[in-house]
Amino acid sequence: MGKYPTIQPFEYLEEVVFSHLDRPFLTYTQKTRAITDGKPLHAETGYLRVPQPGHIELVLAHHSDIAEIEVGTYSVTGDLIEVELVTTTIGLVPTAKQVTALGRFFRIDGDEFAYSVQMGAVGQPLQDHLVAVLHRKQ
Numbered sequence: 001m002g003k004y005p006t007i008q009p010f011e012y013l014e015e016v017v018f019s020h021l022d023r024p025f026l027t028y029t030q031k032t033r034a035i036t037d038g039k040p041l042h043a044e045t046g047y048l049r050v051p052q053p054g055h056i057e058l059v060l061a062h063h064s065d066i067a068e069i070e071v072g073t074y075s076v077t078g079d080l081i082e083v084e085l086v087t088t089t090i091g092l093v094p095t096a097k098q099v100t101a102l103g104r105f106f107r108i109d110g111d112e113f114a115y116s117v118q119m120g121a122v123g124q125p126l127q128d129h130l131v132a133v134l135h136r137k138q
Contacts, residue, residue, distance in 0.1 A: 002130045006122055011035055016134060017115060018048075025049040028060070050074070058085055058104075065096040070104065081108040101126040111136035 003009040019027045032041040046060030058070040072085035083106040089090040090099055096107040101120035106113070114133045120126035 001132070003120075004119070004127075004129055005124055012041055013038075014132060014134060028058070052082040056083055056085065065093040068102055070102065072104075075094055079110050082106070098122055 001009065001011055006131075014030065014032045017027075017029045018077055019029075021027065027045070028048055029043075029045045031043045033039060034041055043063040044060050046058060049057045051057060053062055054073055054075070056074045058072075060069075060070070061067045068087055068091070069089040070085035070087050072083060074081060074083040081102070085104045085106075089101040090102065092099065099119065099121040101118075103118040103126065105116045107115070112133060112135055115131070116128065117130040118126050119129040
């Protein structure tokens with residue numbers, strides 16, 4: 001589900017793919033589309049890297065002319081992985097919406113992937129924007 005003070009709350013369909021290329025990073029791709037007509041809503045792709053145990057970095061490009069770098073921490077307890085990231089750098093093309101802050105929380109527990117995204121944009125402070133729980137497709 002998505003929400004923000006400048007828009008009506010909304011629901012969406014989503015696909016997230018983590019993969020690797022036999023290199024010391026994971027590729028990450030996320031796409032959303034409208035529930036009603038399947039129209040594409042958002043897409044982002046990037047890379048997750050672990051520079052040292054317990055620390056993680058994300059480089060991400062959005063279809064909406066935004067690029068971001070986030071850094072954070074992760075923990076692993078059995079099958080549970082939790083990741084918390086905050087933005088250190090946001091790059092915008094001149095026509096992009098003014099996004100000033102982003103943060104993410106990932107929780108992977110077996111075949112379940114839950115996340116939340118916080119955003120500060122268009123004059124609004126950093127706040128909850130997206131939350132979802134996804135399940136692995138075989």
